[in-house]
Amino acid sequence: MNRLWGTTAALVLFGALAACGTQEAAAPPVATPKHGHSAAEEKPLPLRDGERFVTLTMPEPYTPKGPNGGSDDYRCFLIDPGTEGSGFLTGAQFQPLNTAVVHHAIFFRLSPEQVAEAKKMDTAAPGQGWTCFADAGVREAGWVSHWAPGTTETLLDPKYGHPVPPGSQLVMQVHYNTRAGSGPDQSAIRLRVSDKQLEPLSTALFPGGVELPCTAEESGPLCERGAAIQDIGRRFGPESQATPDGLAQMCGAAEPGPTQHCDIPVRRPGLLHALTGHMHLLGRSIKVELNPGKAEARTLLDVPEYNFDNQALVPLATPVKVGQGDVVRVTCTHDAKLRSMLPQFEKEEPRYVVWGEGTADEMCLGVAIMSA
Numbered sequence: 001m002n003r004l005w006g007t008t009a010a011l012v013l014f015g016a017l018a019a020c021g022t023q024e025a026a027a028p029p030v031a032t033p034k035h036g037h038s039a040a041e042e043k044p045l046p047l048r049d050g051e052r053f054v055t056l057t058m059p060e061p062y063t064p065k066g067p068n069g070g071s072d073d074y075r076c077f078l079i080d081p082g083t084e085g086s087g088f089l090t091g092a093q094f095q096p097l098n099t100a101v102v103h104h105a106i107f108f109r110l111s112p113e114q115v116a117e118a119k120k121m122d123t124a125a126p127g128q129g130w131t132c133f134a135d136a137g138v139r140e141a142g143w144v145s146h147w148a149p150g151t152t153e154t155l156l157d158p159k160y161g162h163p164v165p166p167g168s169q170l171v172m173q174v175h176y177n178t179r180a181g182s183g184p185d186q187s188a189i190r191l192r193v194s195d196k197q198l199e200p201l202s203t204a205l206f207p208g209g210v211e212l213p214c215t216a217e218e219s220g221p222l223c224e225r226g227a228a229i230q231d232i233g234r235r236f237g238p239e240s241q242a243t244p245d246g247l248a249q250m251c252g253a254a255e256p257g258p259t260q261h262c263d264i265p266v267r268r269p270g271l272l273h274a275l276t277g278h279m280h281l282l283g284r285s286i287k288v289e290l291n292p293g294k295a296e297a298r299t300l301l302d303v304p305e306y307n308f309d310n311q312a313l314v315p316l317a318t319p320v321k322v323g324q325g326d327v328v329r330v331t332c333t334h335d336a337k338l339r340s341m342l343p344q345f346e347k348e349e350p351r352y353v354v355w356g357e358g359t360a361d362e363m364c365l366g367v368a369i370m371s372a
Contacts, residue, residue: 048158050196054085061184062128064101064176070235072358073176076132078118080169088161091192094147100181103359104148105174107189108141112167133236133357136171143203148278150310156273160371161198177359179344199371206288206330206366208262209247210355211254215336218350228352236357244354260364261331269323270370274315275301278365281308281342282353284333288366290322292329301366332364
């Protein structure tokens with residue numbers, strides 16, 4: 001989940017000016033998180049008036065292989081919803097086939113003009129789909145759904161939906177990680193589509209920086225920040241390499257430490273309907289607040305004990321109105337000591353951890369579903 005600037009989903013509501021800082025770290029839980037997710041299998045929620053299910057599957061199996069000797073493979077696949085999938089998307093449930101290698105998935109909507117651009121990339125790339133370490137590889141693609149471990153279909157008020165006009169197609173971006181498994185994948189998504197004219201939804205992202213040094217017991221060349229950032233560039237390319245310093249520039253310099261926060265000014269009014277937080281395996285806690293430190297402050301999302309295997313959207317009891325002058329703060333705590341506790345890191349060098357696409361890297365991201 002990257003390319004924080006340049007896509008419609010990223011900062012669609014919020015300006016590029018922000019202020020970040022370091023806070024005192026909360027005491028980490030005693031328990032060591034366990035990871036090793038499986039697909040959520042549940043009976044679909046009933047269809048509501050005007051809705052239908054449309055299931056789309058990858059055209060053929062794909063066997064992931066991380067480039068440059070890595071274990072992380074971001075692959076994009078063009079999926080045509082056809083006439084049955086056109087309308088307003090009111091719900092979705094990703095159906096990962098090979099859960100040993102699927103880390104997360106994001107679905108982007110492309111206009112007919114953008115479809116032509118995506119087809120060129122698909123044709124030029126060997127094999128099925130194309131490499132897309134940032135987003136869909138198409139600028140201004142609209143984020144309409146996502147899946148991470150623990151995510152199930154979340155239904156909002158039926159008067160809202162993500163528009164999928166006729167002629168649109170979807171890009172299925174899948175982050176594969178081959179540390180815990182291998183083999184082909186042919187995942188699918190079940191769309192809930194309404195033929196009614198609804199109020200449009202969009203997705204807003206609240207990113208925060210990650211500046212997590214090695215522990216006192218660790219040492220190695222990647223414990224130096226510059227070397228760690230160069231390693232991200234080697235694995236994922238120059239845009240990914242630029243992201244940590246881009247976040248620092250956007251948010252302001254922060255002292256290295258386990259807990260970081262970023263304040264993001266609201267530039268346009270809107271309604272927030274549901275939120276979730278995304279970190280990787282070193283994540284301990286994540287919180288999203290509105291107008292912290294003010295009389296009208298409120299918490300939008302609070303996950304004091306982050307579980308990578310439970311990243312489901314959390315609907316707000318009532319939509320929250322935001323407008324110009326408001327500030328959204330995202331705060332994340334990561335724990336470098338988990339690197340010595342989790343089997344996923346057995347073959348990993350100690351490193352200074354910054355924002356990066358790899359499972360051994362980290363993120364600090366609030367994701368919100370919103371309307372105008």
